[in-house]
Amino acid sequence: MRAVIVREFGGPEALEIAEVPSPEPGPGQVRIRVTAAALNPVDEQTRAGALAGLHGPLPHVGIGWDVAGVIDGIGEGVTGFSPGDPVIGLRDRLTEPLGSHAEQVVLDASAVAPSTLDPVEGATLPLNALTAVQALDALDLRTGQTVLVTGAAGGLGGYLVELATLRGLRVAALAGGGDEELVRGLGAEFFVPRGENLAAAVRRRLPGGVDGVVDAAVLGTEALDAVRNEGTFVSVLGDGPRGLRGITVRSVWIRADGRALTALARLAALGRLTQRVAGTYPLAEAEKAHRRLREGGLRGRLVLVP
Structure with a gap:
């Protein structure tokens, strides 16, 4: 072969x-x-x-x-x-x-x-949707809490926005200026255009900062600064930045999971994942x-x- x-x-x-x-x-x-x-x-x-x-x-x-x-x-x-x-x-x-x-x-x-x-x-x-699920599990937020997704228009970021929304989280999406319609269509409540000061832009929309971030764009400390004190930061590549201000920093390395993938395939078949x-x-x-x-x-x- x-x-x-x-x-x-x-x-x-x-x-x-x-x-x-x-x-x-x-x-x-x-x-x-x-x-x-x-x-x-x-x-x-x-x-x-x-x-x-x-x-x-x-x-x-x-x-x-x-x-x-x-x-x-x-x-x-x-x-x-x-x-x-x-x-x-x-x-x-x-x-x-x-x-x-x-x-x-x-x-x-x-x-x-x-x-x-x-x-x-x-x-x-499989790769992107499972990474999104495992990152959101590591974030461990409750319904109604806020999450910043960096790289929200990408393959991983898009699934993060959709799955976070399905969990009842309020999503702030960081993406290029031309991607606002796309990420809002995926479920983002707040849109932050790339190029602005990230922490300032997020905190204008969500005073005090978000409860957590999944850093799909690998921005590190720049994204950490948008998180409230004692929030959670999840890195999907490497160990992530130092956990300042009592922020918990977790990293996710993808693992295969047929049971979770079965559930994701069902969501996709129902049109809930794009x-x-x-x-x-x-x-x-x-x-x-x-x-x-x-x-x-x-x-x-x-x-x-x-």
Whole structure:
């Protein structure tokens, strides 16, 4: 089968479409024939070597976390799935040599969820929506409290706005000036245009500051300053800033969760979560897709289709 790998870290030209043996599912695992696989910023970081210390001694590194497809192999002890079932899933084990940007991928059954979504749209859900859920869980706010979402127009930020709103939180959204209609449509009550002094702009709208922030744009201390004393700051990349003024700082590293993903897929099927596809590329054009991602300006995810 074909898979996107890197043998030496670098730019998009480092990507290789390699012929590799089809992976076999072990105990507790399923094999998925890939229909669609989203391209995320973490895939660009993987290709460039930013996560090199997490992969271990591998002959090559596979690319891709998100997947939508059909189960075509079942390992020992797996129940609840059968060959032919349409599913979505998340590959979060970086020590495995192949990712989801391939014609087949093996995942733990616990990382997979049944799905009725269009596969291209469904492939944009797992990584970003699960990160949003886990970040909001870490925030631990009550109905009616306020949260600032930075990078609110992005793939992760959009799910954060929608899911926070579904939890009854009041959302302040930081995004580019042209994205106000988009983020308000996702449920944001307050809009803060990028370029203003963030803390001052938030505190004008919400005196004293927000109860918490999920920092999808990785602004660090700039976003921390918009939080009230003894509030909560959640980082989705790295440890986050120092917890000044009694602010609790928590970090989230994504983990696969098939049960939570099942609930997210149901919300998406009901139209409560918005999957945004910026474009599709054949698997063979992975390098071109990475170059387009690097250009920026996308509203939604690029998706590779084997």
